[in-house]
Amino acid sequence: MKNELQQRLDAAKVSIMCAALRELNAAMSDIEASAYISLDGYTIAAELASGVDSNRLGAICASMHALAQRASQEIKHGAFNLLLIESEQGYMLLVKSSVEAMLVVSTKPSKSLGMIASVSKQFAEKLKRIQETHKVAAAT
Amino acid sequence: MKNKIIITGAVGSGKTTAITSASDTLVVDTEAADTDRMRGESSKTTVAMDYGTLNLGAGAKMHLFGTPGQERFSYMWEILSTGATGIAILIDATSVNPLGDLDFYLEVFSDLISKCGGVAVIGITHTDVTRNSRILEQFNKRLSEVRLSVPVFEVDCRRREDVRTMLYSLLSLSESDDTHALSH
Numbered sequence: 001m002k003n004e005l006q007q008r009l010d011a012a013k014v015s016i017m018c019a020a021l022r023e024l025n026a027a028m029s030d031i032e033a034s035a036y037i038s039l040d041g042y043t044i045a046a047e048l049a050s051g052v053d054s055n056r057l058g059a060i061c062a063s064m065h066a067l068a069q070r071a072s073q074e075i076k077h078g079a080f081n082l083l084l085i086e087s088e089q090g091y092m093l094l095v096k097s098s099v100e101a102m103l104v105v106s107t108k109p110s111k112s113l114g115m116i117a118s119v120s121k122q123f124a125e126k127l128k129r130i131q132e133t134h135k136v137a138a139a140t
Numbered sequence: 141m142k143n144k145i146i147i148t149g150a151v152g153s154g155k156t157t158a159i160t161s162a163s164d165t166l167v168v169d170t171e172a173a174d175t176d177r178m179r180g181e182s183s184k185t186t187v188a189m190d191y192g193t194l195n196l197g198a199g200a201k202m203h204l205f206g207t208p209g210q211e212r213f214s215y216m217w218e219i220l221s222t223g224a225t226g227i228a229i230l231i232d233a234t235s236v237n238p239l240g241d242l243d244f245y246l247e248v249f250s251d252l253i254s255k256c257g258g259v260a261v262i263g264i265t266h267t268d269v270t271r272n273s274r275i276l277e278q279f280n281k282r283l284s285e286v287r288l289s290v291p292v293f294e295v296d297c298r299r300r301e302d303v304r305t306m307l308y309s310l311l312s313l314s315e316s317d318d319t320h321a322l323s324h
């Protein structure tokens with residue numbers, strides 16, 4: 001059982017992460033939704049359209065992340081950074097964030113894919129820092 | 141794919157360990173650190189699949205696909221089952237209700253078991269750490285109750301020979317209803 005302080009810190013961390021995700025969703029008009037997901041498939045923070053099951057999405061993204069990482073190794077391309085899914089109605093990006101988590105970004109069909117990828121990577125780094133900062137806080 | 145075998149069963153039943161022990165090639169695993177607080181700090185869990193192969197001689201191979209155990213990843217069960225020709229269900233003897241686990245997996249994979257023409261085996265794992273010496277008997281009783289003639293093995297997933305013996309039995313099951321099982 002977690003103590004009360006730890007629970008409050010966790011809740012604070014999630015709300016700071018959600019704020020960062022909202023900032024990401026607003027950073028470019030093509031970006032529609034995003035989520036921060038642990039590598040074993042738990043959604044840590046999410047700003048998704050209503051009707052999207054964030055738990056199910058989290059699990060599926062963990063499977064894809066693990067396979068993408070394996071595929072990069074298999075073809076000897078080194079560490080995995082980003083997985084791109086192009087669909088009729090938009091793009092989905094899985095961006096490596098830390099050894100524990102990834103950032104998932106969903107967009108409309110867009111001509112600014114390079115920009116979207118670069119902004120997503122910046123936010124993946126930002127979310128990683130939020131997670132780490134709060135770990136230190138929790139430890140002290 | 142000829143000889144595509146699904147290895148399934150509950151969390152921690154030993155699927156990844158079994159494939160790693162049995163495989164003749166380096167296993168493709170997709171494990172992630174388990175952040176679920178219910179399990180030990182350092183444990184790992186499969187989030188997509190395990191893949192390994194077993195050489196059968198004359199260039200023939202058995203392809204081993206391990207599923208994730210956690211039900212959150214159950215969509216992978218379906219994806220991996222496509223085109224499977226056999227199934228091994230691993231049941232942890234130390235689980236709260238091993239017979240309940242057996243019923244659950246027989247139910248979930250009933251379509252696959254019939255599609256494979258009954259090429260299925262049950263492996264009871266972790267028997268080295270349980271006190272229930274009658275478990276094999278209980279399993280055979282339950283299987284005859286549901287009219288399934290499926291062989292049951294005690295398997296220590298860490299022991300290559302145990303896992304291989306179980307997998308080879310699948311082969312003889314498939315040969316008995318398809319004499320050309322190895323011809324491709």
Ligand SMILES: Nc1nc2c(ncn2[C@@H]2O[C@H](COP(=O)(O)OP(=O)(O)OP(=O)(O)O)[C@@H](O)[C@H]2O)c(=O)[nH]1
Pocket residue numbers: 149150151152153154155156157158184185186187207208209210265266267268269295296297298
């Ligand atoms: N004592 C004992 N330990 C076993 C046996 N089989 C597996 N283990 C251990 O059980 C633990 C879990 O095994 P895994 O192979 O990761 O289990 P899994 O079925 O792949 O689990 P998930 O991927 O989470 O579904 C490991 O530490 C294994 O070494 C067994 O027959 N006896």
Ligand SMILES: [Mg+2]
Pocket residue numbers: 155156157185186207208209
């Ligand atoms: Mg596993």
